[in-house]
Amino acid sequence: MASVSALGSDFEEIWQRYTDGEHYLRVKDFEHFSAWVAALPAADLQRIEALAQSDAKYKDLDKTVLYALYVARKAMRNAGWNAGDDFGVNMGSSRGATALFEKYHREYLATNTSSTLSSPTTTLGNISSWLAHDLQTKGPEISHSITCSTGLHSLLNGVAWLRSGMSSKFMIGASEASLTGFTVAQMQALKVYARNSDRYPCKAFDMDKSRNTMVLGEGASVWCLEAGETSNALAVIEGVGYATEVLKHNISISANADCFQRSMKMALGSLPVTAVDAIVMHAPGTLKGDSSEINAIQKIFGKHCPFLTTNKWKLGHTFATSGLLSMELAVMMLQQQQVISVPFAAEQQPVKELNRVLVNAVGFGGNAVSVLLRKK
Known part of the structure; x- marks a missing residue:
């Protein structure tokens, strides 16, 4: 497995942050308001930007794709898989390329035209296809969106492929780069977003709270599934x-x-x-x-x-x-x-x-x- 979130991307660091009793939420300023969010650490964002600049084809990709590429490479190394192996890829996203979509939509409203790459870089299948390209797999590539359970639905699909015998290895995951003003405003419109300044802004699993306290985060997670029990299984x-x-x-x-x-x-x-x-x-x-x-x-x-x-x-x-x-x-x-x-x-x-x-x-x-x- 490999991931990147507000807790970072290094396993030891992630576990240390799980045990420290602190949260990793911060207030972010958007164009017309401020709100609590859980953003990626600066060090990870720098490495992701370096990845984007490493290939001319990657510079125009949405962050959802770049986050997924960043962790998929790590997951593949951790699993001992090799480029060119015959494994499937199923990546999910609830919001997809929301930042790029909003950018291109603003461009259309202002100019009544759209950029050449506006369609291919905002389609849902964009994530899995770029992972398959980057990792050089010859297996099937699947993308889907089933709201907030999308990531675990990716796992369900991977398990189904393995159980069917059609594949012995399957990469599954999800990526979300949804910390845009429009996305946060949508959650605020549902009256579910955190509005407090308490020590813990999100009171998930506090059964005594009197108001909604959801806070949006961003991140990606990729897992390498194999049939049977392998020696390096987690x-x-x-x-x-x-x-x-x-x-x-x-x-x-x-x-x-x-x-x-x-x-x-x-x-x-x-x-x-x-x-x-x-x-x-x-x-x-x-x-x-x-x-x-x-x-x-x-x-x-x-x-x-x-x-x-x-x-x-x-x-x-x-x-x-x-x-x-x-x-x-x-x-x-x-x-x-x-x-x-x-x-x-x-x-x-x-x-x-x-x-x-x-x-x-x-x-x-x-x-x-x-x-x-x-x-x-």
Whole structure:
């Protein structure tokens, strides 16, 4: 695996920042307002800019593509894969090339014309096709968008390809570069965005909060999946689950998150609920989002509730990438045998041993995915 987020891109640094009890959100000034965001560190942005300048074809690409290229190269090296290997690529993004799209749209409104590259650089398939080009893979390339569960849907697709026997290796991931004024304004219009100046602006998994506190982040995460158990595996995907609710509202899910109940049950399969030691929740920091997921967990696990945590209070809600960054946290907890607590959440019973961690993600319209990871 490899990632870049507000926590950085180095595994040791990321884990250290998970354990320090601090958040990595900051106030960003947009054209007409200021808002909390979780932006990439300056050092990573410099390296990404160097990547963009390294090839004349890359200079006109959107940040979503560049972020994905930056981490895909790392993931490939970490997995021991080679250029030219026959593996598939499935990259997702909720917003896609939003910065470029907004730039070209402003250009059109001002001049009534559009640049030559405005279409090819803003299509959704732009991400996977450039990864396949850069990594020289001959496998299939797939791009998709399923709101905030997009990243885990990429994993579902990769698992399906591996189980089908059509591929033995599959690269999956998601990328989001959505910290534009227009995107933040859209979230503010939904009345879900953080407006406080507390020590912790995003109160994800604070069940006593009285207002919505979502904060947007940016980042990319790429994973190399292989069939079977390899010697260099980080963890085992033991179960996957998915579900979609019938829409009752454009943005919300049911009070008891029926989609999460079904996806978690599917991911568990025949395992008892006591087999799960921790859950990395979706928990976006909204009143409805956090409470509905907690209700779903209580419905499934009852008195055997695992340790609960989330990372959005620390690195923001990264839309499509969020589920995969949650999965990264789950893998790190399994490897380090240490849970990461949310500092302002209610105290929970300590965990003696971590063998299995469940990861949840959901998007607008109740598109839920749950992934059960087992320690290697």
